[in-house]
Amino acid sequence: MNNPAPDTETVYVDPLRQARSRKKARQDALIGVASLLGFVALVVLLVGRSSGWDTVAQTFFNGDQFAESFPGLLQAFWLNVRIFFIAEPLILIIGLLVALARTVKSPIFLPIRVLATLYVDIFRGVPTILVIFLLGFGMPALQLTGVPSDAIFWGTAALVLSYGAYVAEVFRAGIGSVHPSQTMAARSLGLSSLQNNRFVVLPQAVRNVTPPLLNDFISLQKDTALVAVLGPIEVLRRAQIDTSSNFNYTPYVGAALIFIALTIPMTRFADAMQTRSARKKRAGGVA
Amino acid sequence: MIKQDSYICVDGVWKAFDGYPVLRGTSLDVAQHSATALIGASGSGKSTLLRCINALETVDAGSIMVNGDLDVTAFNADLDAIRRRIGIVFQSYNLFPHMKVLDNITLGPIRVLKKSQKDSKVAAMELLTRFGLESKALDYPDRLSGGQAQRVAIVRALAMEPEIMLFDEITSALDPMLVGEVLDSVRELRAGGLTIVMATHEMSFAKEIADQVCFLHEGVVWESGTATELFERPRRVETQSFLQRVH
Numbered sequence: 001m002n003n004p005a006p007d008t009e010t011v012y013v014d015p016l017r018q019a020r021s022r023k024k025a026r027q028d029a030l031i032g033v034a035s036l037l038g039f040v041a042l043v044v045l046l047v048g049r050s051s052g053w054d055t056v057a058q059t060f061f062n063g064d065q066f067a068e069s070f071p072g073l074l075q076a077f078w079l080n081v082r083i084f085f086i087a088e089p090l091i092l093i094i095g096l097l098v099a100l101a102r103t104v105k106s107p108i109f110l111p112i113r114v115l116a117t118l119y120v121d122i123f124r125g126v127p128t129i130l131v132i133f134l135l136g137f138g139m140p141a142l143q144l145t146g147v148p149s150d151a152i153f154w155g156t157a158a159l160v161l162s163y164g165a166y167v168a169e170v171f172r173a174g175i176g177s178v179h180p181s182q183t184m185a186a187r188s189l190g191l192s193s194l195q196n197n198r199f200v201v202l203p204q205a206v207r208n209v210t211p212p213l214l215n216d217f218i219s220l221q222k223d224t225a226l227v228a229v230l231g232p233i234e235v236l237r238r239a240q241i242d243t244s245s246n247f248n249y250t251p252y253v254g255a256a257l258i259f260i261a262l263t264i265p266m267t268r269f270a271d272a273m274q275t276r277s278a279r280k281k282r283a284g285g286v287a
Numbered sequence: 288m289i290k291q292d293s294y295i296c297v298d299g300v301w302k303a304f305d306g307y308p309v310l311r312g313t314s315l316d317v318a319q320h321s322a323t324a325l326i327g328a329s330g331s332g333k334s335t336l337l338r339c340i341n342a343l344e345t346v347d348a349g350s351i352m353v354n355g356d357l358d359v360t361a362f363n364a365d366l367d368a369i370r371r372r373i374g375i376v377f378q379s380y381n382l383f384p385h386m387k388v389l390d391n392i393t394l395g396p397i398r399v400l401k402k403s404q405k406d407s408k409v410a411a412m413e414l415l416t417r418f419g420l421e422s423k424a425l426d427y428p429d430r431l432s433g434g435q436a437q438r439v440a441i442v443r444a445l446a447m448e449p450e451i452m453l454f455d456e457i458t459s460a461l462d463p464m465l466v467g468e469v470l471d472s473v474r475e476l477r478a479g480g481l482t483i484v485m486a487t488h489e490m491s492f493a494k495e496i497a498d499q500v501c502f503l504h505e506g507v508v509w510e511s512g513t514a515t516e517l518f519e520r521p522r523r524v525e526t527q528s529f530l531q532r533v534h
Binding site: 181182184185186187188189190191192195199200203204207 | 341343366367368370371374375377379381382383384385394395398399443444447
């Protein structure tokens with residue numbers, strides 16, 4: 001006798017097995033929650049009963065101090081946001097141009113290739129904060145006419161130069177991740193090297209490096225605080241001022257909370273993108 | 288020395304990769320509107336020979352002339368012009384995964400032949416219909432079966448209206464059930480009179496479709512002739528033993 005042939009859409013699971021696996025899932029969830037609650041209770045009990053806790057709470061988690069400093073911190077954070085939104089597009093443009101400059105093969109463009117390589121080597125090798133010091137204090141000291149002496153300007157410029165070098169390397173890795181057979185197919189259709197880059201390689205490269213680029217964005221968001229060393233009153237500077245005037249570290253915690261509130265959603269988004277692109281790659285195979 | 292009926296004339300071509308010789312002074316003549324099958328073991332130089340013909344690889348020595356007027360191996364050869372006249376389809380399809388099927392096909396006509404968007408799309412849809420793929424026009428390549436992907440790759444090369452088509456083991460990556468549909472497409476092109484050179488492991492297909500079959504061995508065309516001559520009465524020992532092994 002033939003087996004019955006259900007239509008191809010049918011999904012059949014034995015009800016008994018289904019009930020059993022549902023029960024198991026419920027049990028697992030319960031155990032997980034109970035374990036987590038137990039752990040939290042233990043931590044609270046241990047920390048709260050330790051002798052120094054009151055001093056710690058007073059110095060770092062002071063409600064009054066928090067309420068007093070937080071509005072000012074938020075206001076100062078607006079400067080960080082502006083630095084970020086000005087720097088990020090510039091970083092992307094510089095990164096892409098430098099990455100492309102490093103891939104050109106024509107001998108006449110050798111100077112461009114050498115310059116691009118030097119730029120990446122230098123700015124990836126020097127700590128960001130050092131670049132900020134060099135530009136932020138050094139450039140205004142030159143007192144050249146037409147060169148701005150604004151600390152925010154030079155702080156942002158330093159971030160752009162430093163991150164541009166990193167992002168250039170990310171883009172270059174992306175270009176390298178596109179299989180050479182794609183270029184072969186494009187060239188076999190008569191596309192020029194430039195057309196191959198523009199229509200075939202770059203679109204795939206950018207898609208491949210979107211998750212690591214998002215990671216660099218998150219990093220940049222935090223590093224806007226480095227500009228504080230030049231004096232502009234952004235969130236870290238504001239917290240520092242509040243802290244020293246009241247001898248209480250709660251404003252620092254407030255500043256940290258503001259950064260976290262912004263970076264956590266972005267981190268989750270980056271994770272989701274990464275998972276999605278990994279899945280897509282597996283499904284795509286050799287297309 | 289160009290023979291009378293030689294449309295593609297490969298003369299004494301050498302090619303080495305990292306000091307390892309792949310083509311060793313090989314020669315080949317292909318007549319216009321004919322189909323030539325290149326057979327031989329892996330590493331015998333079939334793929335490399337095809338890639339040299341449309342200048343995806345530069346030769347170390349020797350020359351390749353097409354139609355007596357297009358010197359593929361010249362130092363200052365216009366590579367884009369060569370590739371416009373000679374299409375190639377690869378074993379691994381190499382479709383552009385970020386573009387829909389239709390855009391894969393119209394990229395060359397629009398960017399290289401400078402045709403209008405509209406004309407290119409109309410022509411592409413006609414080709415897709417001819418190969419039974421019109422319903423896939425707006426899909427991305429990852430939605431296609433291997434056979435469909437390979438037929439799209441054929442259509443993409445055809446959209447450039449080449450004079451010569453090179454097929455590089457185009458059925459080797461396919462599920463046996465999907466080989467037939469791709470071979471049907473090649474039959475159709477053969478009937479249309481396109482000049483075809485194909486590297487293949489499908490002996491029965493080579494026998495059926497090829498006017499000329501060439502057996503490559505250690506980087507040279509070891510023996511060539513009509514399908515009947517080569518398959519029924521191979522003269523050289525190496526050819527005989529190769530055919531025995533694949534049959």
